[in-house]
Amino acid sequence: MSKxxxxxxxxxxxxxxxxxxxxxLAWESVSDKSVNERVEEIIQAVRQRGDAAVVxxxxxxxxxxxxxxxxxxxxxxxxxxxxxxxxxxxxQALEVAAERVRSYHEKQRQDSWRYTEPSGTVLGQQITxxxxxxxxxxxxxxxxxxxxxxxxxxAKVAGVPExxxxxxxxxxxxxxxxxxxxxxxxxxxxxxxxxxxxxxALAYGTESVPRVDKIVGPGNIYxxxxxxxxxxxxxxxMIAGPSEILVxxxxxxxPDWIAMDLFSQxxxxxxxxxxxxxxxxxxxxxxxxxxxxxxxELERSDIVRTSLxxxxxxxxxxxxxxxxxxxxxxxxEHLELxxxxxxxxxxxxxHAGAIFMGRFTPEALGDYCAGPNxxxxxxxxxxxxxxxxxxxxxxxxxxxxxxxxxxxxxxxTASVLARGESLTAHARSAEYRIKN
Amino acid sequence: MSKxxxxxxxxxxxxxxxxxxxxxLAWESVSDKSVNERVEEIIQAVRQRGDAAVVxxxxxxxxxxxxxxxxxxxxxxxxxxxxxxxxxxxxQALEVAAERVRSYHEKQRQDSWRYTEPSGTVLGQQITxxxxxxxxxxxxxxxxxxxxxxxxxxAKVAGVPExxxxxxxxxxxxxxxxxxxxxxxxxxxxxxxxxxxxxxALAYGTESVPRVDKIVGPGNIYxxxxxxxxxxxxxxxMIAGPSEILVxxxxxxxPDWIAMDLFSQxxxxxxxxxxxxxxxxxxxxxxxxxxxxxxxELERSDIVRTSLxxxxxxxxxxxxxxxxxxxxxxxxEHLELxxxxxxxxxxxxxHAGAIFMGRFTPEALGDYCAGPNxxxxxxxxxxxxxxxxxxxxxxxxxxxxxxxxxxxxxxxTASVLARGESLTAHARSAEYRIKN
Numbered sequence: 001m002s003k004x005x006x007x008x009x010x011x012x013x014x015x016x017x018x019x020x021x022x023x024x025l026a027w028e029s030v031s032d033k034s035v036n037e038r039v040e041e042i043i044q045a046v047r048q049r050g051d052a053a054v055v056x057x058x059x060x061x062x063x064x065x066x067x068x069x070x071x072x073x074x075x076x077x078x079x080x081x082x083x084x085x086x087x088x089x090x091x092q093a094l095e096v097a098a099e100r101v102r103s104y105h106e107k108q109r110q111d112s113w114r115y116t117e118p119s120g121t122v123l124g125q126q127i128t129x130x131x132x133x134x135x136x137x138x139x140x141x142x143x144x145x146x147x148x149x150x151x152x153x154x155a156k157v158a159g160v161p162e163x164x165x166x167x168x169x170x171x172x173x174x175x176x177x178x179x180x181x182x183x184x185x186x187x188x189x190x191x192x193x194x195x196x197x198x199x200x201a202l203a204y205g206t207e208s209v210p211r212v213d214k215i216v217g218p219g220n221i222y223x224x225x226x227x228x229x230x231x232x233x234x235x236x237x238m239i240a241g242p243s244e245i246l247v248x249x250x251x252x253x254x255p256d257w258i259a260m261d262l263f264s265q266x267x268x269x270x271x272x273x274x275x276x277x278x279x280x281x282x283x284x285x286x287x288x289x290x291x292x293x294x295x296x297e298l299e300r301s302d303i304v305r306t307s308l309x310x311x312x313x314x315x316x317x318x319x320x321x322x323x324x325x326x327x328x329x330x331x332x333e334h335l336e337l338x339x340x341x342x343x344x345x346x347x348x349x350x351h352a353g354a355i356f357m358g359r360f361t362p363e364a365l366g367d368y369c370a371g372p373n374x375x376x377x378x379x380x381x382x383x384x385x386x387x388x389x390x391x392x393x394x395x396x397x398x399x400x401x402x403x404x405x406x407x408x409x410x411x412x413t414a415s416v417l418a419r420g421e422s423l424t425a426h427a428r429s430a431e432y433r434i435k436n
Numbered sequence: 437m438s439k440x441x442x443x444x445x446x447x448x449x450x451x452x453x454x455x456x457x458x459x460x461l462a463w464e465s466v467s468d469k470s471v472n473e474r475v476e477e478i479i480q481a482v483r484q485r486g487d488a489a490v491v492x493x494x495x496x497x498x499x500x501x502x503x504x505x506x507x508x509x510x511x512x513x514x515x516x517x518x519x520x521x522x523x524x525x526x527x528q529a530l531e532v533a534a535e536r537v538r539s540y541h542e543k544q545r546q547d548s549w550r551y552t553e554p555s556g557t558v559l560g561q562q563i564t565x566x567x568x569x570x571x572x573x574x575x576x577x578x579x580x581x582x583x584x585x586x587x588x589x590x591a592k593v594a595g596v597p598e599x600x601x602x603x604x605x606x607x608x609x610x611x612x613x614x615x616x617x618x619x620x621x622x623x624x625x626x627x628x629x630x631x632x633x634x635x636x637a638l639a640y641g642t643e644s645v646p647r648v649d650k651i652v653g654p655g656n657i658y659x660x661x662x663x664x665x666x667x668x669x670x671x672x673x674m675i676a677g678p679s680e681i682l683v684x685x686x687x688x689x690x691p692d693w694i695a696m697d698l699f700s701q702x703x704x705x706x707x708x709x710x711x712x713x714x715x716x717x718x719x720x721x722x723x724x725x726x727x728x729x730x731x732x733e734l735e736r737s738d739i740v741r742t743s744l745x746x747x748x749x750x751x752x753x754x755x756x757x758x759x760x761x762x763x764x765x766x767x768x769e770h771l772e773l774x775x776x777x778x779x780x781x782x783x784x785x786x787h788a789g790a791i792f793m794g795r796f797t798p799e800a801l802g803d804y805c806a807g808p809n810x811x812x813x814x815x816x817x818x819x820x821x822x823x824x825x826x827x828x829x830x831x832x833x834x835x836x837x838x839x840x841x842x843x844x845x846x847x848x849t850a851s852v853l854a855r856g857e858s859l860t861a862h863a864r865s866a867e868y869r870i871k872n
Contacts, residue, residue, distance in 0.1 A: 093853050093856075094853070096849045097853060104559055113543065121806075123808065125544070128786050128787070130819065131819065145857065177856050177857075235819075239668065254868070256868070260868060263865070264864075266861070267859060267860075267861040298860065300861065304861065346562070346835070351831075353834070354835075355834065355836070356836050357835065357836065358838065360838045360839065360843035362868070362869060364847075364854060365846045365847060365850050365869070367854075368846075368850040368854060369849045369850050370559065371836075372835075373834065383566065383671075383831075384566055384649040385831055386833075387832060391827070395813075395819075395820060395822045396822040397785070397818070398789070398802070398808035399793065400791070400801070400802050400806045401779075401793035402796045402797040402801060404796050411800075411801060413529045414801050414803070414805055417529050417533060418803075420529075421580050421581065421582065421613075423700070423704075425700040425702070425734055425736065427800070429696040429700040429798045429800040432693045432696060432798070433693075433796050433798060
């Protein structure tokens with residue numbers, strides 16, 4: 001038996017609970033000056049020297065020496081080959097997941113709309129997809145086929161004609177599951193390029209890599225820093241922090257199930273965060289016992305232990321309502337309502353990336369195949385942001401078509417306001433449209 | 437007669453048109469190291485010393501010495517007083533504008549949705565407003581009441597319970613129109629604080645200023661730098677570049693009207709950009725003549741001249757279709773289709789912040805009172821972003837509620853995929869929900 005897990009136990013009614021919670025949640029991503037400088041240098045090199053710089057950095061950072069950019073391109077035929085190479089079970093699971101993700105995201109698609117006012121003036125909003133999206137997929141251990149589906153499918157559902165994927169293949173190691181997922185998701189082109197050089201190539205384009213309009217997908221600190229640096233030149237998704245789960249349980253779910261749900265988050269990395277809230281103190285004890293009993297069985301037990309001991313907590317609350325208040329304060333990425341009547345709690349939840357309701361909805365189902373996206377706002381950013389979705393690959397244009405009558409009326413109002421702001425050319429431009 | 441306006445004339449079919457256009461559009465916001473450092477210092481001071489730091493910076497930068505933060509708060513009664521102090525015409529114009537902006541934005545409100553699968557599993561999306569939004573309004577000459585409406589009304593339509601406004605009042609100068617607009621827009625609290633210290637107070641909160649979830653609104657380089665720095669702690673809207681208009685005209689609109697439409701953009705500031713595309717070379721000459729004739733009448737003729745001479749252009753195209761291609765390449769903030777049949781061109785437009793259709797829809801009407809938002813993506817960012825809207829003040833949470841049968845099926849798929857990613861705690865968490 002290994003040494004007992006040292007996981008924090010808190011009570012939401014203790015005097016200093018607020019400061020304990022703040023300390024537990026505290027997270028600031030390190031913006032390292034040397035990383036910034038190296039990323040800036042890579043971006044400049046790719047802007048100036050295009051493919052040649054990309055090929056050089058790939059040799060240097062990924063140990064992959066090629067003659068030209070042509071050797072870093074995988075075409076659709078290669079993606080289809082990957083689909084043949086994985087097992088039948090894996091292929092079927094990927095197909096089920098892709099289909100469910102597609103089906104859910106189709107509900108998110110927005111349509112253009114317009115209405116006509118009595119004057120004949122038409123107002124509306126035209127919705128169009130991006131021309132081209134770029135998807136970054138990490139190499140090595142964090143190379144997840146599920147992430148390929150979650151990022152590429154919404155882009156395709158939005159109607160993006162071209163989705164370009166970047167995935168490093170250090171020393172030529174290719175992840176066939178990732179390529180198979182790209183094939184099923186409809187990715188159009190794949191480059192085996194990673195790091196800041198991949199982001200720079202997507203943002204500015206090179207001889208071989210087409211410039212995209214938005215870059216999505218997770219990555220290490222170099223990728224994240226590069227995305228932040230090119231923001232404005234292209235759109236980006238959120239810069240993700242460590243992944244977290246908050247479980248609210250009434251004490252009636254099998255404690256082993258809850259323990260494994262907490263583990264499933266903690267196994268991501270040492271900074272991942274798993275927190276359980278329950279009004280039942282005995283249940284918290286039972287879950288702690290399950291955690292200790294099951295921990296040794298886990299392949300990633302060292303990572304899980306570090307994560308739970310440094311960032312995890314079991315928290316006693318007065319009631320499920322108080323649990324929801326604490327949850328709103330945390331604004332968790334993943335929220336499990338493992339209770340008898342989750343519908344009663346749902347209206348109390350103001351901020352969460354995804355809400356997993358009932359005892360039969362562990363986060364893991366949402367991570368892979370329930371349908372909703374697994375790219376979710378982390379570190380409390382669910383207060384103001386949303387899961388990745390079709391809306392991230394569509395944009396809106398306002399449409400205004402004034403009738404002569406409508407224009408004449410509006411121009412009188414615009415003229416008064418423009419003169420109030422001392423913008424007289426605005427006023428005169430409006431006044432030309434006033435009927436005599 | 438003043439010296440003739442030197443505005444660039446280009447032809448979309450000349451060999452080097454692409455590089456001329458790129459040079460014309462080139463714009464990179466300067467990220468000045470000393471500005472970054474001063475902003476970082478201000479943010480740290482406000483985080484550490486709260487109100488006291490805000491009061492000190494307000495004295496130093498705005499020449500406004502007060503005893504305490506209480507003297508920098510304007511309550512609803514003060515906003516209502518402003519509504520009494522402006523002229524009846526101004527009040528009526530503001531009311532018309534606020535009502536039209538509200539009415540248009542109500543069409544943007546999104547509702548929660550859900551659906552039930554045959555297995556009994558429920559999937560959906562819950563939409564909630566932000567708890568609190570912060571609105572920055574510049575002081576001095578760039579203090580626009582119309583911007584107050586355009587930023588605050590969508591937040592209120594989204595259902596944001598509390599909208600907090602920051603507006604500097606250098607040496608105590610208050611803009612009554614701005615306060616009146618805040619009153620009509622439903623702003624809850626106003627602080628007469630500006631600059632990076634206002635942004636820091638909104639992002640982190642002080643004893644008097646409540647922490648908000650998102651900060652919107654334009655500002656100078658200090659405000660923009662501070663917004664970029666606090667992004668992640670809070671949400672922010674786009675960092676705006678200089679304002680621009682692209683007019684496409686078939687040659688049949690009064691050249692004076694088009695000239696004034698171009699002026700209305702150019703009068704904002706020296707960096708603003710006004711471009712006209714027409715297949716009719718004689719019409720371009722006529723507009724150039726109008727520009728020269730009308731320029732001297734403008735209050736802001738110096739600003740307009742600099743803007744048009746450094747960033748403006750009159751461009752000959754082959755056809756209106758080619759004009760649309762050039763427009764898509766520019767992805768303009770404002771696009772006027774001043775043509776006989778704008779509906780025929782609309783489907784060709786892929787990227788634009790707002791599209792003004794027909795001869796009777798000058799941009800100025802949209803700036804003030806047509807209804808759609810005047811906060812629009814600048815500098816080509818309409819390729820991937822949208823006008824400010826209600827959707828910027830709402831966020832989504834995915835909802836997943838698996839039935840026991842649904843969970844059992846999904847768990848089999850999740851298990852295969854999780855094991856393919858070597859995430860075995862994910863797999864086991866799913867497998868607990870498989871029926872025997």
